[in-house]
Amino acid sequence: MWTAIALWTLNLAGLAAYIYGATVGISRGIPAWWFVLGLPLAYLAIVFVVTLFYFALSWWFRAERPPDVRLSTAAIARMIWHEFWTLAGSAPRMMLYKLLVSDPPPRPATAPLLLLHGVLCNAGVWNRLSRFLGARGIGSVYTLSYGPPLASIDMFADQVALKIDAVLAATGAAQVTVVGHSMGGLVARAYLAKHGGAKVRRIVTIGTPHHGSVFAYLSAGTSMSQLRPGNPWLGALPPVTPGLPPIVSIWSWHDSMVAPQTSARLDGAANIALAGVGHNALLGDSRVFDLTLEEIRKAGVRD
Numbered sequence: 001m002w003t004a005i006a007l008w009t010l011n012l013a014g015l016a017a018y019i020y021g022a023t024v025g026i027s028r029g030i031p032a033w034w035f036v037l038g039l040p041l042a043y044l045a046i047v048f049v050v051t052l053f054y055f056a057l058s059w060w061f062r063a064e065r066p067p068d069v070r071l072s073t074a075a076i077a078r079m080i081w082h083e084f085w086t087l088a089g090s091a092p093r094m095m096l097y098k099l100l101v102s103d104p105p106p107r108p109a110t111a112p113l114l115l116l117h118g119v120l121c122n123a124g125v126w127n128r129l130s131r132f133l134g135a136r137g138i139g140s141v142y143t144l145s146y147g148p149p150l151a152s153i154d155m156f157a158d159q160v161a162l163k164i165d166a167v168l169a170a171t172g173a174a175q176v177t178v179v180g181h182s183m184g185g186l187v188a189r190a191y192l193a194k195h196g197g198a199k200v201r202r203i204v205t206i207g208t209p210h211h212g213s214v215f216a217y218l219s220a221g222t223s224m225s226q227l228r229p230g231n232p233w234l235g236a237l238p239p240v241t242p243g244l245p246p247i248v249s250i251w252s253w254h255d256s257m258v259a260p261q262t263s264a265r266l267d268g269a270a271n272i273a274l275a276g277v278g279h280n281a282l283l284g285d286s287r288v289f290d291l292t293l294e295e296i297r298k299a300g301v302r303d
Contacts, residue, residue, distance in 0.1 A: 063260035083278030097124030109140035109171035118182025150221025157190035202299035240268025
């Protein structure tokens with residue numbers, strides 16, 4: 001809710017300012033079609049600059065990469081394009097998340113799935129993965145938009161606890177499988193720390209900064225401070241042990257928002273490394289989709 005409200009406010013304010021500027025320009029003789037064409041170009045230009053900034057900063061603080069994951073110029077261009085295009089579509093997906101992503105009606109399910117988004121996002125980011133899973137017969141897929149966005153991750157974990165109880169009540173299942181992108185993976189681990197793992201069958205994290213990211217220094221807020229490398233909160237999270245649900249970490253050597261990228265590796269988890277995919281593009285990458293489907297099927301998610 002909070003993210004959608006913020007995005008609607010920012011976009012409507014920006015649109016109003018643009019229309020005012022266009023009105024002034026047209027009154028001075030500038031052709032109206034310039035402004036019609038310029039509106040989407042202005043939006044895409046902003047997204048492109050942001051994308052380049054993310055990649056520049058993540059490259060500066062990059063982890064040392066093995067030679068076999070280094071990219072050609074063409075592969076770098078494709079990676080930047082996919083990240084840019086994903087970011088360009090992220091705002092509309094999050095603004096319209098209630099129309100694009102919804103929980104299924106209550107029905108029996110043996111292994112429901114819960115998707116947890118990252119920082120400053122909402123459930124709308126899961127639109128493509130949820131459609132992918134639905135097309136492959138995975139119907140018991142639930143999402144949660146927690147917040148306020150910059151509150152404590154521990155608060156988010158409490159909201160997840162309530163959601164898990166609601167999902168189990170709606171399906172009659174004993175456990176859920178959790179998939180978390182970015183901070184969502186840490187929210188899942190914080191849930192384990194506060195509420196235990198009895199109700200969780202398996203956790204899959206995608207691009208999660210298990211050891212923090214330098215990007216967290218770019219913003220204030222409790223959750224951002226908890227995402228900074230070396231902070232005590234991260235260090236207090238329980239390690240992966242046989243007494244907790246198994247965790248799988250899917251991550252990219254070229255993650256554009258987790259820096260250093262090896263922060264996504266988690267001791268005791270099954271770590272699956274990819275190359276040539278940015279942070280947000282992980283949520284639209286076919287390899288990630290296939291790997292996620294494989295992992296949740298290992299957890300018994302079939303319908």
